[in-house]
Amino acid sequence: MGEEPQASLLHCRHIILATGAQERPFPIPGWTLPGVITAGAGQILLKTSGVVPEGRTVLAGGGPLLYLLAYQYLNAGVKLDAILETTASSQWLQALPHAWNFLRSPYLGKGLTLMRAVRKAVPIVSGVTALEALAGENGQLAEVRYTAGGQSRSMAVDQLLLHQGVVPNTNLSRAVGAEHAWNDLQDCWEPVVDAWGATSVPQLSIAGDGAGIAGAMAAEHRGRIAAVHVAAAVGRIDTAARDREAAPHQAALARATRGREFLEVLYRPAAQFRRPVGDTIVCRCEEATAEQVRHAARIGCQGPNQMKAFLRCGMGPCQGRFCGLTVTELIADEQQRHPRDVGYYRLRFPTKPVTLGGNRHAAADPGIARGGRAFQEVRGEGQLSGTDGQLTNVLRQPSRRRTRRRTAMRYGATQLESEHRRRQASGHIEAPPAPKVPQRSSAAATS
Ligand SMILES: Cc1cc2nc3c(=O)[nH]c(=O)nc-3n(C[C@H](O)[C@H](O)[C@H](O)COP(=O)(O)OP(=O)(O)OC[C@H]3O[C@@H](n4cnc5c(N)ncnc54)[C@H](O)[C@@H]3O)c2cc1C
Structure with missing residues (x-):
């Protein structure tokens, strides 16, 4: 350590x-069982520590990273028992109009090589519409149950790696109050940026996948474009030099992003895998289930921030990374609203848990000592506070205070719920209109 x-x-x-x-x-x-991890976590273990799965191993989901990991595992000598592919065959048809750009894209050659190698070595089950991980007697993952072609089957497994694409990491951009918009094609939030990466917050730009998923090659060019823009903004170069410097990167960016729509349409995750039902855990930190979130939405919870008061979703150590998108989509589903209108958590610093020890030196700084106001104050002067890339300025609360606040919030949610029922029964408020039947798949119905 x-x-x-x-x-x-x-x-x-x-x-x-x-x-x-x-x-x-x-x-x-x-998905919370020991033995179930994400494909990204599997890749990090492989790349950083040379750790690979042991025993019967299954990859499930969709997207380029799933196949890339399968390819990397095969090259590392790992035997894969199956890939359970959740991409529906109809998605190939939907992606077809974008195929021409994809055929001219840098992804084609690399993609074909690894797909060919993976298909040769690993049994692939296509068109999976439902997935469930089940525990054995020891509480660890023992079985994966899935539906494909209308038939339910199961396999004994030791390791299950899940993946259904990547989304921008927006915790910092949200915490500083930048404007975000819902991307309908990618079903996720992304910060609103202009062609230079400038956000709605003065003196704050965003580059790379954090500003919208476009891949590693695009990330590098977006970084350079943002950098020359900032150099001009702070007076280091004039705008003519900025435009000259940016031009080759703008052209390279256009080449690097060619063909992205094809991948986005092809690998768009199905609704049943984004909008779970029943006892499926949604918020891993607070162990809130899909049905609890849906129930809160049915009785009138207006959005993710009020959901914090009902269930504490988004208030754990992951700060919404694991549940934020799902909570937005579940509320949208229950209330038949667009996710853009439902909104997202209002996030606070610190974006990741920090220890009091880690803040020892910074706490002496008057900016940090003023807590959450530090950023707002320096922003007005054209300055931002940060810690090696991580903006953070709030010390963790002592645990007793957290516990008291948690109890108060749960109590508040219960009060709100019973008050709502009482007023509905007494005719003070109308019962909400019966929601239209939300789109739920066979996966949801069987889970
Ligand atoms: C799990 C995963 C695996 C991927 N594997 C591949 C792959 O194999 N091949 C490929 O081409 N693309 C892969 N991608 C996509 C790839 O990451 C991006 O296209 C590319 O790396 C984007 O570059 P970037 O500079 O925007 O971000 P990154 O290269 O991801 O860099 C972001 C950096 O910001 C840091 N960071 C994030 N939040 C904070 C914070 N709050 N405080 C401080 N630091 C922070 C991160 O630790 C990281 O170092 C993967 C994505 C994910 C999520």
Whole structure:
């Protein structure tokens, strides 16, 4: 173990966030069992520590990363028992109009090589519409149950790796109050940026996948474009030099993003895997289930922020990374609203848990000592506070205070619920109109 990371304040005239992507949550029954991890986690273990799965191993879901990991495992000598592919055959037809650009894209050659190798070595079950991980007597993953072609089957497994694409990591851009918009094609939030990566917050730009998923090659060019823009904004170069410097990267960016629509349409995750039902855990930190979230939405919870008061979703150590998109989509589903109108969690610093020890030095800084206001105050002067790329300025609360607040919030939610029922029964408020039957798949129905 290395030394504990120390927080410090960094004062600067402009910040470019480049927080990259994170995996989209894949909330199926049993996804919290020991033995179930994401494909991204599997790849990190492989790349950083040379750790590979042992025993019967199954990959499930869809998207390029799933096949890339399968290819990397095969090259590392790992035997894969199956890939359960959730991409429906109808999605190939939907993606067809974008095929011409994809055929001219840099992804084609690489993609074909690895798909060919994986298909030769691993049994692939196509058109999976339902997935469930089941525990054995020891509480660990023992079986994966799936539906394909209308038939339900199961396999004994030791390791299950799930993946259904990546989405922008927006925790920092949200915490500083940048405007975000819902991307209908990718079913996720992304910060609103202009062609230079500038956001709605003055002196804050975003580059790379954190500004919208476009891949590693595009990320590099977006970083350079944002950098020359900032150089011009702070007076280091004039706009003519900025435009000259940016031109080759703008052209390279256009080449790097060619063909993305094909992948986005082809690998768009099916609704039943984004909008779970029943006892499936949605918020892993607070163990809130899909039905609890749906129930809160049915009795009038207006959005993810009020959901915090009902169920504490999004208030655990992951700060919504695992549940945020699902909560937005479940509320939208129950209330027949567009996710854009439902909104997202209002996020607070710190974006990741920090220890008091880690804040030892920074706490002495007057900016940090003022807590959550530090960012707002320096922003007005054209400066932002941060710690080696991580903006953070709030110390963790002592646990007793957290516990008291948690109890108060649960109590508040219960009160709200019973008050709502009482007023409905007494005719003070109308019962909400019966929701239209939400789209639920056979996966949801069987889970
Ligand atoms: C799990 C996973 C696996 C992937 N595997 C591949 C692959 O094999 N091949 C491929 O081409 N693409 C892969 N991608 C996509 C790839 O990550 C991106 O296209 C590319 O890396 C984007 O570059 P970037 O500079 O935007 O972000 P990144 O290269 O991801 O860099 C973002 C950096 O920001 C840091 N960061 C994030 N939040 C904070 C914070 N709050 N405080 C401090 N630092 C923070 C991260 O630790 C990271 O170092 C993967 C994506 C994911 C999520």
